[in-house]
Amino acid sequence: MQGEIITIGNELTSGRTLNLNAWYAAGRLTASGLRVSRITSVGDDFKMVSDSLKKAMKTSRFVIATGGLGSTEDDITNEIVAKALKRPLCLDRQMFEQIKCHAEARDMEITPSLEKMAWMPEGSKMLNPEGTACGFSLVEKGVRLYFLPGVPDQMRYLLDKFVLPEILTLYKTLPVMRQRILKLYGLNEPSIAEILKELQGKTEGIILGFYPHFPENHITISLRGKDEPSVTKELGRVEKEIRRLVGSYIFADRNHGMEDVVGRLLAAKNLTISVAESCTGGMIGHRLTNVPGSSEYFQGGVVAYSDQSKTKLLSVRKETLEKYGAVSDKTVREMAYGVRKYIKTDLGLAVTGIAGPDGGTKEKPVGTVHIGLATKDDTYSGKYRFWGNREQVKSNTSMMALDWIRRWLNGDPFLPGI
């Protein structure tokens, strides 16, 4: 069962407004098992709206259009629809009364532009006869057309309350559509693509997708089927197969970030953590404390950006800095050890590196990063090389550092460094 979405408004084609309406409607329709084959955005222009409407009606069973229903000059959807479908505009008495009440309650006069809203193409049915959010529907050549306001709140309300239920009732034979998302870190894109290609052949009906969300990669598993239990079962089977192939690279599902996962693991094991950050400048602490309740396990940290702050606040030895440099395994180990000892936590996590754009050398180019972890019994360290600009290096460094905690708590090996 497929439909189209048409969003109308100069604010969309000029890039002034982000198209939240199309995004919301597409998401709601997809989640209900319907397919959106095309989303078109056009300005408040007779020819473009009219063309898009006619084109959509050729291939779709329903069309949802938003925008152009208000009382200003450029709200001309009613007129366009009337002309395009060759139906006269008729005054909807009920709608007119409603506008009158609404205006009177606000001590406003009924202006021609307000009255305009009550003139609708012949055969239209108001969507929300009792309320103030206005929209209408009509049937043309067997295709259902819905016209909703562009104001997001009103659009969402009418879509959820009137449009979706009507479409779902009309086309009862709809299959169920479900989707899962798995978030990965550290496996490169070609490897993921190869794995998915192999799987795709063996999983009929399943649609596998793959989307980079730097520095993460997300795999989506989508399935359309007759009923909930069989769809859920099949999705579970494919998810299990992917988990078998990809293993510990998967760190979370759609609803969680790396910091949530790490936080839950720490809380579950009743462990506390402190962080010593150099090149990330506080980003790891910032991420950890984005999670409500993080004060349960996160005690604090030190941002040791200068050499002096490394020696002063973390007791990194001057000789270490002189002999090996601030960006080295030795230094990161002393940072991790120092922060754990000072803040008296179970785990001490440390990073040091060169975020760029300056500061790189031939031996230690921009993107060189060391990660250290001090625990009760051991101190670990590793060296990585990240690509990209300053923000990307910081982002990858904080991700890798948190992934170390996740892997250590899960008993998985750290991702291989260089």
Place this chain on the structure above:
Amino acid sequence: MQGEIITIGNELTSGRTLNLNAWYAAGRLTASGLRVSRITSVGDDFKMVSDSLKKAMKTSRFVIATGGLGSTEDDITNEIVAKALKRPLCLDRQMFEQIKCHAEARDMEITPSLEKMAWMPEGSKMLNPEGTACGFSLVEKGVRLYFLPGVPDQMRYLLDKFVLPEILTLYKTLPVMRQRILKLYGLNEPSIAEILKELQGKTEGIILGFYPHFPENHITISLRGKDEPSVTKELGRVEKEIRRLVGSYIFADRNHGMEDVVGRLLAAKNLTISVAESCTGGMIGHRLTNVPGSSEYFQGGVVAYSDQSKTKLLSVRKETLEKYGAVSDKTVREMAYGVRKYIKTDLGLAVTGIAGPDGGTKEKPVGTVHIGLATKDDTYSGKYRFWGNREQVKSNTSMMALDWIRRWLNGDPFLPGI
């Protein structure tokens, strides 16, 4: 001069991803004086992409398409374009070499899916022959077609660097369109709206816009005119008028963030800073270190999330914490004083507060935040109440703290607290 945008990807028609690419491209084209007549989003589907392309070519002088250029199974834009325009796919040697280099540098093998990216419709021209972001353009029946990747960073880079300049060079008869953006912090939206409303009447041809970017507010000043000098002059006049009315609430122009402004001021005055963060968890240090070269003035900081880390790392007195609590003027002053002394910087900045969702009380509800600043001669502190969720409170706190530095360095008064 009108064009169309086609965005390709199942993630768009399923509502999984917000169409940021269409929004960005439409905004950039409009700001350059070009008109976007339609934006179409379709899934990774031969017929829909092919139809949309052909339809766009009928009425437009240029078409910008994004998505489907990567190395995964559903990236089939190259093939679709080749079929739709009846051009064979040819191996682009240069592109292939580049992919090879890229892969080798990362110790990856050249898989068939990677190689696929180098097969392009006959007559295509690579947009970015030297770089790693791939896109191509071709001319069909006098219409310029541009194909860009769906990854927002790459799309934006190629659009700004290659596509826009080419279109603007080809169609020189465009009127000049210029826009300025002024970023404000701390002035509420109704006040800004009032000021703009008043100005709008006095400035013919000027379009004033106002966009909230939490926690900032941005004012745009746009003008279309015959030539550059007159447009620039008029924009300058209006900007001056706005600056007169809004004053120190304006902290930056379009190209800079608060951290850039603060960084430049610190560097210009040759001052160093350290930060003691409680509720922001490291976000202030993270923001300061997003600026390249920030090591010149940012020495480091302490994330003192627990009471113990406040006493241990910042020498906040136990009696202060017991008597006034961790979220108090007294505590934030000792934090600022402590971090300045320990890290030996000219300025010590501190924040403590309740980010929520838990931890609020009747006297100190969620969103209560204290900011402190220690300088050579004085220690300042102030109390604020921020609304919103945990992330919003953190975001506003880091913004206000940086704004304190900006205002102090500029000799402006701090924003009034409660």
